[in-house]
Amino acid sequence: MLGTRNLGWIGIDFGAQAVKVAQLARRNGQFQLVAAQVVKRREAWSSDPHGPVHSSVGEIEAALASVGAFRGRTTACVLSMSRCGIFGMRVDVGQADREIGRQLASALTCPSEFGYWETHEPDEKSSASDDNVHVLTLPTAWSDRVCEDQSQLGLECRILDGLPLTLARATRLLPDASTAPLVVLDWGFSQTTLCAVLHGKPLYVRVLPDSGAARLLDSIARRIGISQDDAGQALTKHGIEQDTPSDIQRLILEAVTEPLQDMASELHQSINYLFTHRRNLSPHEIVLTGAGATFAGIESWVNRVTGVPTRCFRVPFVAPAHELPPSTVSLLAPAMTLSALAWEAAA
Secondary structure, three states: OOOHHHEEEEEEEEOOOEEEEEEEEEEOOEEEEEEEEEEEOOOOOOOOOOOOOOOOHHHHHHHHHHHOOOOOOEEEEEEOHHHOEEEEEOOOHHHHHHHHHHHHHHHOOOOEEEEEEEOOOOOOOOOOOOOOEEEEEEEHHHHHHHHHHHHHOOOEEEEEEOHHHHHHHHHHHOOOOOOOOEEEEEEOOOOEEEEEEEOOEEEEEEEEOOOOHHHHHHHHHHHHOOOHHHHHHHHHHHOOOOOOOOHHHHHHHHHOHHHHHHHHHHHHHHHHHHHHHOHHHOOOOEEEEOHHHHOOOHHHHHHHHHOOOEEEOOOOOOOOOOOOOHHHHHHOHHHHHHHHHHHHHHO
16 A cells, blocks of 8 residues: 555646546655546647637546546646747846736736746856746636636645646656756647756747647548548557558658658757757757657657657656556656656655
């Protein structure tokens, strides 16, 4: 029996297509995934961040009930970047709250919450014109909605995190975590978020335009005449990088040629910027999370187009870990990281 102090919070990742829930335990310094579930939405959120605010009560309830292994009522959660805004600003850090609030007042069209963090290490050289903080915004209607949804189910939301911060923390769960800079690429359903991480901090963040995994799925669905769900299963099974593709693999590759070319261009632009303008952030590797990380062959494709060693997020778990396909672990990376915040909060 695991004691409460050895059990992490319930981590909830509110994605545009699905709600991902995970809970870790810690035993003898090692993590154990004691419960995890991915519940797809009946209808994915629209790409319009100012569209209707949807409840996720049904998805949370289904996730917690379907496994029966979740324990406790404390949660930490994060929302899809498709609901958020990300800004770079130059402010006096000592007056950051006031200055950021003033600038956002004229830039945002609805009441919003915001958080910020610095973009440079203390000893890193930067010009007086460079942005020195990243600012993440979330409409208040969305933050209220996810907190109310959890409260309705008797859950206590302790932390509402920002995805770039969650992704940076996820690197600490890697078994061979080092101090070398790396990139976490969260290839989500509706958005792809690239974070250059150093010492556990997301010092460079970019949301790649028109690059969500849904674009690949829709291209396959139209080309082959199948549903989006079936297109996802096809990518998970057959993938996008094959030396000797079969007939179905050739159809898939033809369907995704254009979105992959666009994605390759965006990745090259971001990685090249890091190597030329933020050399201290030049990545030693790329770690993949999100829906795109479940596609077969994705590691070799990203490695080929960027020239940077690439792997999907994987964490070894103490047996008997929750039985999950390895690709699903990459999808659950934010939720698992949020669960681990329980020990950070207790430290």
